[in-house]
Amino acid sequence: MGKRVGIVGVGQTHHASHRLDASGVEVIAEAVTRCLDDAQTTLDAVDAIIIGNMDHFENINYVDMWAVDGLGGCMKPVFKVTTGGTTGTTVGAAAYYSAASGMFDTVMAVGWEKNSESDTQAAIATCANPVLERDPFAGAIGPLATEYSMYMKAYGATEEDAAIVAARDRNNALNNPYAHNRMHVTVEDVMNSPMLSYPVKFLDMCPRSDGACAVIFAVEEKAKKMCDRPAWIHASVVRHDYTHFGDLEWQWMPTLERATLQAYKYAGITNPVKEFDVAELYQPCSTTGVKWLDSMWFCERGQGPKLIRSGATHMDGIIPINPSGGVVATNPIGATALIRVAEAAWQIMGRAGDRQIPNVKKALATGFGGCSWSDVFVLGADLP
Amino acid sequence: MADWKSEVEEVVFPGKICVPYSWTVGSTLSRWYVQLRDDGEIWANRCPSCGTVYVPPKIKCIKCYKDMNDWVKLPGTGTIETFTVVNKERPGLDPKKPPFVYAVIKMDGADTGMVHLIGGVEPEKVKVGMRVAPVLEKERDGHITDIKHFKPIA
Numbered sequence: 001m002g003k004r005v006g007i008v009g010v011g012q013t014h015h016a017s018h019r020l021d022a023s024g025v026e027v028i029a030e031a032v033t034r035c036l037d038d039a040q041t042t043l044d045a046v047d048a049i050i051i052g053n054m055d056h057f058e059n060i061n062y063v064d065m066w067a068v069d070g071l072g073g074c075m076k077p078v079f080k081v082t083t084g085g086t087t088g089t090t091v092g093a094a095a096y097y098s099a100a101s102g103m104f105d106t107v108m109a110v111g112w113e114k115n116s117e118s119d120t121q122a123a124i125a126t127c128a129n130p131v132l133e134r135d136p137f138a139g140a141i142g143p144l145a146t147e148y149s150m151y152m153k154a155y156g157a158t159e160e161d162a163a164i165v166a167a168r169d170r171n172n173a174l175n176n177p178y179a180h181n182r183m184h185v186t187v188e189d190v191m192n193s194p195m196l197s198y199p200v201k202f203l204d205m206c207p208r209s210d211g212a213c214a215v216i217f218a219v220e221e222k223a224k225k226m227c228d229r230p231a232w233i234h235a236s237v238v239r240h241d242y243t244h245f246g247d248l249e250w251q252w253m254p255t256l257e258r259a260t261l262q263a264y265k266y267a268g269i270t271n272p273v274k275e276f277d278v279a280e281l282y283q284p285c286s287t288t289g290v291k292w293l294d295s296m297w298f299c300e301r302g303q304g305p306k307l308i309r310s311g312a313t314h315m316d317g318i319i320p321i322n323p324s325g326g327v328v329a330t331n332p333i334g335a336t337a338l339i340r341v342a343e344a345a346w347q348i349m350g351r352a353g354d355r356q357i358p359n360v361k362k363a364l365a366t367g368f369g370g371c372s373w374s375d376v377f378v379l380g381a382d383l384p
Numbered sequence: 385m386a387d388w389k390s391e392v393e394e395v396v397f398p399g400k401i402c403v404p405y406s407w408t409v410g411s412t413l414s415r416w417y418v419q420l421r422d423d424g425e426i427w428a429n430r431c432p433s434c435g436t437v438y439v440p441p442k443i444k445c446i447k448c449y450k451d452m453n454d455w456v457k458l459p460g461t462g463t464i465e466t467f468t469v470v471n472k473e474r475p476g477l478d479p480k481k482p483p484f485v486y487a488v489i490k491m492d493g494a495d496t497g498m499v500h501l502i503g504g505v506e507p508e509k510v511k512v513g514m515r516v517a518p519v520l521e522k523e524r525d526g527h528i529t530d531i532k533h534f535k536p537i538a
């Protein structure tokens with residue numbers, strides 16, 4: 001399993017639809033500076049940097065080159081990692097693996113995106129196989145709508161179930177000063193918002209944002225010196241699948257099932273709903289906030305709606321999900337998954353401000369990308 | 385390779401996704417461009433820690449990672465450090481018809497080189513070490529091409 005590693009500092013930008021005050025380099029600098037401040041350290045203490053985004057959103061290759069002043073990467077080992085929506089958790093995983101391997105003592109992960117700089121849907125469509133699936137199935141909304149339709153038919157989930165999740169996350173975002181969309185929203189508001197692709201409505205779906213996030217990972221002996229309450233990595237697991245959309249299992253999500261199963265095994269989790277104190281999950285659409293609970297072993301298959309309706313995932317529930325407002329409130333795509341890890345870490349470190357869940361000992365964070373990739377982090381207050 | 389044409393029919397799909405891109409210049413460089421556009425001046429910023437003067441300006445000092453709020457006005461003159469003559473046209477990419485000269489210019493008062501075009505001189509007469517000054521467009525819109533080129537000075 002390698003060396004034990006903890007998160008010792010986290011920084012993120014104030015996210016927005018258009019950060020026209022800041023270039024890509026400047027949003028990166030904002031996150032890195034805040035992360036160093038949070039860790040009460042300087043770049044001298046950072047041995048290596050992993051950065052990621054998706055080039056086609058900005059049409060600029062080589063962020064690792066032209067952003068080096070904002071990144072602070074001059075004369076350091078800098079690696080770029082890009083895996084679609086999971087980019088944020090993958091830069092986190094790569095940073096963790098780099099530290100756990102013993103090669104570097106402290107590694108900073110940085111995820112960022114300036115989604116205002118292009119047409120996000122057009123750019124996302126370029127991820128689909130160009131000679132087969134780009135015309136009939138590309139984009140983010142359609143596939144998510146399709147999978148929830150199947151789940152509704154199979155298990156009796158409803159549009160209202162998704163609307164409960166959308167209202168939960170959007171209202172949680174009111175407690176998060178960094179969130180992009182901060183507005184009070186009722187279930188009725190969600191239900192009455194414009195239909196995008198049945199059954200997904202406007203307020204069910206994530207926005208696209210400008211923003212960045214940075215997280216510093218340190219090996220045990222350094223982490224203990226740098227931070228009085230590090231968020232220790234108990235597990236970090238990545239699973240990919242997909243050849244064509246038609247090959248996928250649409251009723252549940254095998255990559256998330258496998259990734260969480262392996263992560264729970266590493267972390268000794270047997271009852272996730274009881275053992276996790278909080279979860280920050282990459283749920284790009286509120287429908288996935290219902291459907292994917294099955295695939296994280298939070299309930300039996302098809303029981304996601306019951307769990308949502310019970311209120312168990314609200315701020316005062318047994319397993320609060322997305323106190324930050326999650327992805328439906330904030331989505332700078334290359335940073336989005338790293339923000340999940342960062343928010344989970346802050347929950348453990350007790351630095352989550354108005355969205356803090358009391359006394360968090362174990363936290364779950366996920367990333368979602370491609371179709372359908374899953375990254376999972378389990379963080380703990382105690383050493384693994 | 386010789387026979388594949390008899391076995392494989394060539395099928396190639398043209399792309400139709402056209403993504404419109406734009407780039408936020410940001411608070412540091414927009415200040416630089418506004419000074420160039422409105423006052424016709426080239427400014428640099430200086431690291432408060434190590435004193436390195438950067439042109440174009442940096443977001444953070446690449447050596448110290450310090451904020452770069454210390455602005456200095458440059459005379460605009462400089463010295464050609466290295467250059468090339470572009471002869472073959474690259475459609476849609478070049479700022480003007482070849483032949484023209486690309487150069488790295490070490491700017492007076494700054495510690496860094498700046499890349500731009502050299503004009504007002506036959507390409508074959510350009511030399512390393514040549515002193516140059518900027519030639520500005522009369523109508524400026526806050527873009528790197530507000531500097532038409534750098535021309536040799538005595």
Ligand SMILES: [Zn+2]
Pocket residue numbers: 431432433434435436445446447448449450
């Ligand atoms: Zn400096």
